[in-house]
Amino acid sequence: MKLIDSQDVETRGVEILKDLDAILIPGGFGYRGVEGKIATARYARENNIPYLGICPGMQVALIEFARNVAGMENANSTEFVPDCKYPVVALITEWRDEDGNVEVRSEKSDLGGTMRSARSSAS
Numbered sequence: 001m002k003l004i005d006s007q008d009v010e011t012r013g014v015e016i017l018k019d020l021d022a023i024l025i026p027g028g029f030g031y032r033g034v035e036g037k038i039a040t041a042r043y044a045r046e047n048n049i050p051y052l053g054i055c056p057g058m059q060v061a062l063i064e065f066a067r068n069v070a071g072m073e074n075a076n077s078t079e080f081v082p083d084c085k086y087p088v089v090a091l092i093t094e095w096r097d098e099d100g101n102v103e104v105r106s107e108k109s110d111l112g113g114t115m116r117s118a119r120s121s122a123s
Contacts, residue, residue, distance in 0.1 A: 006033030006040065014043040022050040025057030031080045038064045059089045 004016060006025075010033065017023070023044045025037050037057065041064040044051035053061045059077055066075035066088045077089035087094075095103045 006036030009036035027055035
């Protein structure tokens, strides 16, 4: 296993990924290194390298595909770029129903998923 910081991919390029057999982009928060993660997802897709994206790792794979396969230049997440042209990933407060109406959500409503880090029993 080899740890590579996504900011290193931003500064040094995808060449630092060349000897990998598989790629895992785990969960995390914030915008730091996002473009490096997107470049890594592209490298994995274009080179047929097995890729597992967890939470933002899957989000950056979606952004990469939208940009480079679907032709949605500058696609992004509203978490990273609130006013992006193609928001392919949106915050829960921006979810829309099938008619395009914004679904009002709060911390007490069904959020569609939870973040239970070590809060549930393993039984």
